[in-house]
Amino acid sequence: MAKRAIFEDVSEARRPAAQGGVIDAARRGNRAAVRIWLWVLFALVVVMIAVGGLTRLTDSGLSITEWAPLSGAIPPLSEADWQAEFDAYRAIPEYQLQNRGMSMSEFQFIYWWEWGHRQLGRVIGLVWALGFLGLLVTKSIPPGWTGRLLALGALGGLQGAIGWWMVASGLTGTMLDVASYRLATHLGLAFVILSLIAWYVLSMSRPEGALLQARRDRDATLMSWGTVLVAGVFLQVLIGALVAGIDAGRGYTDWPLMAGGFTPPGMWELSPWWRNLFENDGTVQFIHRVSGYVLFAVIIVAWWRARRSAYVATRGAFLAVLAVAVLQMVIGIVTVMYSAPWQLAILHQFGAVVLICLAVRARHRAKYPLPQSVRA
Structure with missing residues (x-):
């Protein structure tokens, strides 16, 4: 038999590969993909807040008098459709007490603002749903983040319901605008969603081990x-x-x-x-x-x-x-x-x-x- 080298047992050739710790073992998911998706949502929510503010400043928020989450995505396409929408608006206090005599073109101006505001909400919901499902299917969501990202979608759905609750306050009685406390609730929830996304983006910008x-x-x-x-x-x-x-x-x-x-x-x-x-x-x-x-x-x-x-x-x-x-x-x-x-x-x-x-x-x-x- 050939003689063995004195230091053979500890040579580089026989040294086992280094094993990662618990933190390294938990590094799963695609933080970059999640971060990009969150950035898109962040930008859309910022635009949504601006459009919502302009909708309020142009007194357009009550121009659509019903909540139709699906069919409402289609705007009036004919003269009869526009007339039906205008007739519904003329039945509420804002028209009767403030905008009586408004022309069809003036109504269409405020209608498009509110329709655009609602449409943008639908776009945000769609971006969240497609992004979340895509990340979930491809197992790109890091451990512990599924519930937090799902909560964003739940808050977005709640925001849509609160938006209608806000609009409904201005459709009866002698109200010329929506109730201010409902407007504050609607805007406040938008800022909650924005703040959560901002926090998540900051966290996703660094590895979990670095955060720990x-x-x-x-x-x-x-x-x-x-x-x-x-x-x-x-x-x-x-x-x-x-x-x-x-x-x-x-x-x-x-x-x-x-x-x-x-x-x-x-x-x-x-x-x-x-x-x-x-x-x-x-x-x-x-x-x-x-x-x-x-x-x-x-x-x-x-x-x-x-x-x-x-x-x-x-x-x-x-x-x-x-x-x-x-x-x-x-x-x-x-x-x-x-x-x-x-x-x-x-x-x-x-x-x-x-x-x-x-x-x-x-x-x-x-x-x-x-x-x-x-x-x-």
């Missing part, structure tokens, strides 16, 4: 501040929807005072008192102003606390929230001073979209700080 590693270095205090920022921006969005619902942004055009005083006149003139919180344009605009000041102060404090973070990306994320908050406040003031023209109003709404997404990113950076060099 980064979570060990999370800043619990900054995470709490991030939660406060997201909640504060969301609350301000809801109050802004109440302002839009009753056109409260056009009643008092001076700033920083309101009709020459700190508070508007007749702030509590409606009875019972709680109606002023939803129906009194001066009260609603005052609350929106004050809550904006409070939110801005909170953002400054959160940014100041984030300056002590050891991570450059985390500090930058909170600084971005502060920068956009300054811009958003300036746009809001100018919008009020010019009596809320639709161009400034929709810009202000888009600013809210950017702000809440940046707040979500700031919280994500606090929970999962990005790796950096020792020099950084």
Whole structure:
């Protein structure tokens, strides 16, 4: 027999292949494919929020008086179809009390806005359904994510139902517009869906193992501040929807005072008192102003606390929230001073979209700080 080498048993040739750990073994699915799909949904929801805002600003939301999720995808195709839609609109309070005498061409203008808004909702639902089923069939969804992605679709379906619940509030009685609190619910859920997608995109942009590693270095205090920022921006969005619902942004055009005083006149003139919180344009605009000041102060404090973070990306994320908050406040003031023209109003709404997404990113950076060099 040939003699064996002293170190033969530990030679490279006989060394077994390295085995991955538990985290590596769990790396299944196609995170890139899921991320692309989420980005498409994110862009569509942003467009949906803008179209919804323009639908409200053009007083188009009540032009379609029935909810037909399937057949409603087909617009009027003949003169008789248009006449039937117009007759249905002429039976509701908005036409009888505000738009009596409207021509067919004027009705068609507001009809197309609302039809486009609903059609875009159908497109979002279709993109979600096809994407989810495709990812599910190809086993591209990472472990633990199926329920979260399915919840997005459920929230989208709920949003459609709430949209009709909102529209139905303006079809009877003496209502000239939809109920402002229902409008706030509808817009609020849209921002919830958008924020969830933003969080999921951020998480899908990094491997699961990297997230688990980064979570060990999370800043619990900054995470709490991030939660406060997201909640504060969301609350301000809801109050802004109440302002839009009753056109409260056009009643008092001076700033920083309101009709020459700190508070508007007749702030509590409606009875019972709680109606002023939803129906009194001066009260609603005052609350929106004050809550904006409070939110801005909170953002400054959160940014100041984030300056002590050891991570450059985390500090930058909170600084971005502060920068956009300054811009958003300036746009809001100018919008009020010019009596809320639709161009400034929709810009202000888009600013809210950017702000809440940046707040979500700031919280994500606090929970999962990005790796950096020792020099950084």
